[in-house]
Amino acid sequence: MITHAYVRYEDDRRCAVVEIGDVRGFKADDDFKATFYSVKWTEKDGETQFYRARILLVGESEDDLAKKMMKGRFRVPKLPGGSDSEENDQSVQTPKKKEKETGRAQQCVAGPTGIEKKQLKQKDQRNSQLSAAEEQVARLTSTIKEQEVELKELRALNRQLQQKLLDALDCRQATSQAPAPQSSASKASAAAQTPPRVTLPPPEQSTQEPDLLDTADIGSGLQISTSAWRRIQSHPKDSMFVKDLLTAVWSPAALLGRSLQGKHCPRFPDRPRKAPLSPWKVSVIRECYKERLEKKGLVAELMPGALKQMNRFIVENLSDIERMSKRAVKELP
Template sequence: MFSHAYVRYLEDKRCALVDTTDIRDFDKWDHQDIDEKRIKAATHWVNWVFKDGSSDYFPAEILHLGVESANGTVAHSMVQPTVVVPPSTPPPAQGPEEKNGAAAARAFCSPAAITQQSTPESRGPDDMVDIGQGLKIPTGAWQRIQLQPKDSLFVKELLVAIWDPADLKGRSLQGKRSPRFPDRPIKEPLTPWKVSVMRECYKERLLRLGLPAEILQNSLKRLNHFVVEKLADIEKLAKKSEVTGKRTDDFGQLIDPLASVHMVPINC
C-alpha cells in the first residue's frame, strides 16, 4: 500500500510530498493495478492546508508514489502518467521518409502555415475568424491556439477564446448533477452547438497530425476531460481569490527530500 505521493498542483505548478490520505478516493483505488488504472488519469484532487489552518482540494497530477519504511524514508517508484493516445506531434516516419516527416511537423507549427490550415474558416471584418457555424473568435487567438504543441492546451485555449473566463465560472460541460454532490444545484451547461464547433476543430487538428482513424474516436473523447479540467481550474482559482491566506512562500522546505520524510528511488 502506498503511503505518500509526490504531486504537482495544476494551478501554480508547485510540487509537494503529501500523505495519500490527502488524495481524494485514494483508498478506493485498485492498488494491484494502480499504474494502469489510476496513474494515467490526468487529474487528481489533492488536499492543501493554508496558513490559517483552512484546507481545500485542488487539481493535481501524481508524479511519484512511495511507501514509508521503518527508518522514516519513502521508497518511491518513478511512476509517470501514461498517455493512452499518441502525443500531439506527427508520428515519426519510418526509413527514408523520416526527414520528410520532421519537415511536415515543422511546417504544421510554422506561422506561415496558419493561413493554409484555416482555409475552412473565413475572416470577419473586425479581424475575427469564423471557426465553424458562424462562431467567431479573434484571429490572433486562433493562430496562437493552432500553434499549441499539446492537445490539452489546444482545447483549453480554444475554450477561453470562445467564452470569457468570467462567463465560465459556475458552468459545467453538460449541466448534469454531480453524483458526488447530489445536493448542489445543477450548473449551467456550456452552449451545445459551441461545444460541437470545438469538437470539430479538435477533430480537424487530430486529422492534420495524422492520427490513425482507428483511435480517432477515442482521442476525441479526451476533449470532454480537457474542458472539465479547465472549468475546474477556473472554479478553483476563483475560490482561491476569495480565501484568506496564501500558500507558503517557502514551499521548497516543505518538500525537501532531506526533511522528515525522505524519497529514495527503488526498482519496481
C-alpha cells in the first residue's frame, strides 16, 4: 500500500517527501509520472497551501521511499504536452509565486532587520566616539602648544627680571662704596675744627660684632651664617638645598627627637608625640625654597606640587639624624 511520495514542486523546483494524503486526486493505479498534482506545502509558521507538483517516486513507507532514493539517480521523464498542462494548472501555481514575490516586496519595504539596525547603531556610536576622541586630542594638542609658548615667554621674562635685579644691586653697591669727594675748603674747615687728639684706652671689643657681620637674613629676620647660606644656594639638588638649610636653621642636636608638625605616628601608637618644629621657621624655609624654584623657571601651576616635596625632604632629614644618633649610641663602648 502506497503511503508516501517524493514530489518536486514546479514553481521553485524544490523536492520533498509527503504523505500520500497530502496529494489531491491521487490514485494508486494512476500513471503518476505523466501528470501534475496539487500537493500540500506547510510553511514555517504552520500555514498550509497546495501547489503544483510532480510525483517522482512512491513508496509503501517513508523508509521504503528512502531506500529507492538511495539506489541512485533517477530520470524525470518529460510530460507530453507539458505546456498545455502548465497552462491548465496555472491557478494552482500562481499563489505560491505571488506569495514569494509579496514576501520579498514586504521585506524590501520593511527595511533593515533588527540585527542590521543594531549593527548600524553600533557603527554610528563608534564613529561618534572616534570623532569626539579626535576632537579632544586636537584640543589638548593645541592647549599644550599654547602652554609651551607661554612657558618660553615666562622664562624669558624671568631671566630679564633677574638680570635687571642684579644690575640694580651692583649699581647700588658701587654707589655705596664710592667715597664722597671733598673740596679743599671743607678739608681746611674740618682740620680747623678737629680737636686735639687725646689718647684713650682701647675700647673693649664686642664678641658679637663678627657674628653679626657674618650672618645673612634669609627672610622675616631669620639669620644664618653667610658662608653657609652661599654654600646652600650652590647646591644643584633641591633635596640637599632643603636639608642643609634645615640644619643651618636648627643644629642637628636641636633636630633630634623633633617632628615636622608634632603629629602622632600611626605606626607606633604607644610612643609619645614628638615636639614640632617652629612653624615660623618652617615657613621661612618654604619661602626660600619657593624663591629658588621661581628662579629656576618653574611655572605657577606646578608650584604647589613642588612645595609638597619640601615636607618629604624635611622628614627624611629628621629620620636620618635619628638613625645616625642611634647608630652612634650603639657604637659607644
